[in-house]
Amino acid sequence: MADLSDKVVFITGAAQGLGAEIARQASAAGASVAITDVLDDAGRAIADSLPGPAIYRHLDVTNEAQWEAAIEATIATFGTLNGVVNNAGILLMAPLETTTVEQAAAVLNVNVIGTMLGIRSAIIPLRSGGGGSIVNIASIDGVSGMNSVSVYGASKFAIRGLTKAAAIELGRDNIRVNAVCPAMGNPMMVQPFLDQIDVARYLDGMPKPILREAPDATDAARMTIFLLSDDSRGCTGADYLVDGGWLAGHFCPGLPGF
Ligand SMILES: NC(=O)c1ccc[n+]([C@@H]2O[C@H](COP(=O)([O-])OP(=O)(O)OC[C@H]3O[C@@H](n4cnc5c(N)ncnc54)[C@H](O)[C@@H]3O)[C@@H](O)[C@H]2O)c1
Numbered sequence: 076m077a078d079l080s081d082k083v084v085f086i087t088g089a090a091q092g093l094g095a096e097i098a099r100q101a102s103a104a105g106a107s108v109a110i111t112d113v114l115d116d117a118g119r120a121i122a123d124s125l126p127g128p129a130i131y132r133h134l135d136v137t138n139e140a141q142w143e144a145a146i147e148a149t150i151a152t153f154g155t156l157n158g159v160v161n162n163a164g165i166l167l168m169a170p171l172e173t174t175t176v177e178q179a180a181a182v183l184n185v186n187v188i189g190t191m192l193g194i195r196s197a198i199i200p201l202r203s204g205g206g207g208s209i210v211n212i213a214s215i216d217g218v219s220g221m222n223s224v225s226v227y228g229a230s231k232f233a234i235r236g237l238t239k240a241a242a243i244e245l246g247r248d249n250i251r252v253n254a255v256c257p258a259m260g261n262p263m264m265v266q267p268f269l270d271q272i273d274v275a276r277y278l279d280g281m282p283k284p285i286l287r288e289a290p291d292a293t294d295a296a297r298m299t300i301f302l303l304s305d306d307s308r309g310c311t312g313a314d315y316l317v318d319g320g321w322l323a324g325h326f327c328p329g330l331p332g333f
Contacts, residue, residue, distance in 0.1 A: 076297070077304030080105035083153040084303055085146065087111050087136050087193060088163025090118035092261025093212065096296040097160055102127040104300055109149040112163070128153065136163045136189030142196040156200040158303040161193035162212040164230075168268040171225040179226045186230035187237070194241045194252065206249025210302045211238050212295070213254045215318050231256075235314055242312030251311040253302045257295035258318035285320030 088094040090112035102125035111134035112118040122131035132145040201207035217231025242252040295317045
């Protein structure tokens, strides 16, 4: 595992799922961690469970004043800031034909404006500390299209665009900005839509994995830790798929040797 000793890492949406896993791995790698979320009890419990120094702060990523307060509290506690993970996100599964403007705006607000505010809020503290790393959690849905996730996918494509433009603007300040594109985070994220999913047909239609073992949230977290660490000092403005080869292409049974 990459080394995050002496680093202060700030994570959004870290009360559960992938954000909580990133927090656990960052703490195990030696970082001081600021956990933020809108789920206060769960967020505090994650902060209390970490092996290293940690704080919890309430942060709705769409709220500018809360961003300012949470970053200030982190610097007041730990003295500096070295990494920010824009992980908070919400899912919408719905056909485009019936998607309302209100539904679309809610997803774009959290996933895109939330990430934009996270990058923006990190600039001054990271610059004044001599640089740092921003990791934005996108998705394979931000790299290729899929039915039922048009607006969610658009929000994740937008995160990749924000990532590249921010990397170009901030490279001169030694601030790296990258995107992680997982195939899998918290499996419970689809729960609000389960009653609309025909699970058997869905599983049958899914592309067959390239790897024998499909990646999970721990793999996406490991990539995030690498991007937060100095081991990735040469990496900025890029997308890092953690998809087990899903988007590499497709396996054709019956061809010579297979
Ligand atoms: N679940 C998946 O299969 C999957 C796949 C690829 C990418 N992702 C991405 O991974 C990231 C983490 O998702 P997850 O899988 O852990 O799901 P999750 O639902 O468990 O986690 C999302 C977190 O974001 C928080 N959140 C929601 N709205 C917020 C707001 N306005 N302000 C602050 N926090 C807010 C939630 O409270 C929750 O803790 C998301 O960006 C998601 O899009 C998930």
